[in-house]
Amino acid sequence: MFNFFNKNNLYIIYLHYLRYRLSNAYTCYDIINIFKNISFYYKNICADELNNIIIECIKKYPLSQKEMERFSILQQQYSNTLGIDNYVTMILWTCILISIDENEKI
DSSP states (O other), X not given: OOOSXXXXXXXXXXXXXXXXXXXXXXXXXXXXXXXXXXXXXXTTOOXXXXXXXXXXXXXXSOOOHHHHHHHHHHHHXXXXXXXXXXXXXXXXXXXXXXXXXXXXXX
């Protein structure tokens, strides 16, 4: 019998859920909640693994132009602050740029 809920399929479903959360993220605090959600499911996650999850999510489910503009504006808005706001917006924006670059190579 075919087991739909194997580990790979659950990961793809989780990536789809993250993409849904990204599409509804309008503030820096929404991005913080997304990162907290990732750290809830992946205990003791480091920044490199966090980047890989977000990059895979954006590569599999690309962002629209409007969403990229929204995240770019958020990153620019918080780029001069010191704190969690700057960190999460910068990490997300770098992941977006890396995923765009990797999609263009394909």
